[in-house]
Amino acid sequence: MTVKTEVAVIGGGATGVGVARDLAMRGVDVTLLERGAGLNAGTSGRSHGVLHSGARYAESDPEGAADCLQENRILREIAPASIDDAGGLFVRLADDDPDYFRRKLDACREVGMEPTLLDAQELRERVPDIAEGVERGFAVPDGVVSPARLVAATAASAREHGASIHTDARVADIDAGTGSSKRLTVRVDDGPTIAADAVVNAAGPWAGEVAAMAGAELGMRPTRGVMVAVDYADLGPVLNRCREPADGDIVVPHGEQVVLGTTSVAVDDPDEFERADWEVDRTVEECAAMLPALADAAIERTYWGLRPLYEPDELDRGGRGISRDFALVGHDAAPGLVSVVGGKLTTYRRMAEAVADRVCGDLGVDDPCRTAAEPLPGADEPERLDELVREFGAVGPADSDVVR
Numbered sequence: 001m002t003v004k005t006e007v008a009v010i011g012g013g014a015t016g017v018g019v020a021r022d023l024a025m026r027g028v029d030v031t032l033l034e035r036g037a038g039l040n041a042g043t044s045g046r047s048h049g050v051l052h053s054g055a056r057y058a059e060s061d062p063e064g065a066a067d068c069l070q071e072n073r074i075l076r077e078i079a080p081a082s083i084d085d086a087g088g089l090f091v092r093l094a095d096d097d098p099d100y101f102r103r104k105l106d107a108c109r110e111v112g113m114e115p116t117l118l119d120a121q122e123l124r125e126r127v128p129d130i131a132e133g134v135e136r137g138f139a140v141p142d143g144v145v146s147p148a149r150l151v152a153a154t155a156a157s158a159r160e161h162g163a164s165i166h167t168d169a170r171v172a173d174i175d176a177g178t179g180s181s182k183r184l185t186v187r188v189d190d191g192p193t194i195a196a197d198a199v200v201n202a203a204g205p206w207a208g209e210v211a212a213m214a215g216a217e218l219g220m221r222p223t224r225g226v227m228v229a230v231d232y233a234d235l236g237p238v239l240n241r242c243r244e245p246a247d248g249d250i251v252v253p254h255g256e257q258v259v260l261g262t263t264s265v266a267v268d269d270p271d272e273f274e275r276a277d278w279e280v281d282r283t284v285e286e287c288a289a290m291l292p293a294l295a296d297a298a299i300e301r302t303y304w305g306l307r308p309l310y311e312p313d314e315l316d317r318g319g320r321g322i323s324r325d326f327a328l329v330g331h332d333a334a335p336g337l338v339s340v341v342g343g344k345l346t347t348y349r350r351m352a353e354a355v356a357d358r359v360c361g362d363l364g365v366d367d368p369c370r371t372a373a374e375p376l377p378g379a380d381e382p383e384r385l386d387e388l389v390r391e392f393g394a395v396g397p398a399d400s401d402v403v404r
């Protein structure tokens with residue numbers, strides 16, 4: 001059976017559902033294909049879940065940081081019940097470089113934040129267990145976002161606007177249009193064949209494999225990072241270590257637990273990669289430098305996520321993935337296929353807007369983006385959101401402790 005659609009979106013993570021919602025709101029007929037049994041099966045469900053203020057990237061990538069700040073504000077408006085307004089602290093310990101602290105602080109101000117400077121005493125009032133060695137810090141508008149709720153609500157909105165959402169739909173092959181037909185043909189394992197005017201490859205760390213199905217090249221260089229959820233109640237703000245990016249520099253509050261992260265290790269195969277004990281040990285040890293009680297806290301679960309990093313960008317930046325900015329890539333070998341890679345959960349709506357602008361330009365659709373102005377379904381109803389999460393099978397390890 002062949003199903004016709006205007007745009008096929010491959011991947012049901014934040015980026016894919018974001019693209020489906022944006023296009024559907026502009027009146028485009030969209031079919032989304034996700035290989036997992038539920039949505040949110042890839043990196044989106046395996047992140048720290050920080051709603052970045054942009055402070056983390058302010059000095060290394062001011063544009064990306066400004067995007068984060070803007071999207072942070074938008075998501076609080078359109079998806080309040082997916083967000084915990086925890087706030088964030090950047091803390092400098094005695095051995096950390098004071099010049100880096102100053103650079104970060106200045107850079108935060110330059111991108112439009114108003115960080116509040118705090119001395120050791122004020123930091124201790126906010127986080128009583130903070131390390132003795134803490135010297136200074138500042139507060140920023142970080143938050144904590146539930147990827148499961150955000151992805152499910154975005155998918156529900158896409159569906160309300162006419163998109164078809166399919167899980168258990170692994171794309172196995174893509175034929176670029178030939179001869180007079182510019183249509184692309186997308187084959188799904190044990191499923192229908194989709195004939196589409198355009199195809200969006202939003203397959204995250206698997207985007208290189210998906211592009212290759214269409215005979216196109218996409219130099220992906222995924223890196224893995226571990227997250228360790230431990231018992232520690234009522235932390236309050238997201239704790240960030242204020243130093244050059246390194247292993248184990250973030251602690252994210254999750255009610256009765258905190259999630260510690262992370263590492264960055266290159267991975268060849270996104271389906272088969274090592275999960276090393278040293279990553280867990282180092283992450284706990286480094287995070288305990290900020291919050292000593294973590295050293296002995298019971299580990300509740302560990303999980304790994306894969307950054308969908310685009311190689312040309314990464315090589316320019318020395319490989320550690322200092323920026324998590326995104327790339328939109330067209331392919332001469334497969335006209336009509338657009339790949340979108342990189343980025344952050346925080347900026348998923350902005351990435352989707354850029355993709356939809358491009359695809360709509362190609363299809364001759366003039367409608368503007370409306371995703372920043374219209375609240376998501378269940379925007380301020382946690383119970384409704386959790387129903388949607390269950391319906392779309394979207395619970396991931398990032399917030400399996402939070403979503404009821």
Ligand SMILES: Cc1cc2nc3c(=O)[nH]c(=O)nc-3n(C[C@H](O)[C@H](O)[C@H](O)COP(=O)(O)OP(=O)(O)OC[C@H]3O[C@@H](n4cnc5c(N)ncnc54)[C@H](O)[C@@H]3O)c2cc1C
Pocket residue numbers: 010011012013014015016033034035036039040041042043044045046047048049050051052169170171172202203204205206210223224225226261262304305306307308324341342343344345346347
């Ligand atoms: C360790 C780590 C921590 C992070 N922490 C944060 C954070 O705190 N805050 C933040 O803003 N960002 C964070 N990020 C970044 C963020 O999570 C990702 O950039 C974002 O979630 C990527 O979403 P995506 O939809 O592009 O990819 P994914 O979520 O990976 O979605 C891709 C989807 O494509 C599907 N797929 C793959 N192949 C096929 C196929 N052949 N057919 C059909 N479907 C297919 C997959 O199953 C998957 O569901 C973190 C990333 C990592 C790795």
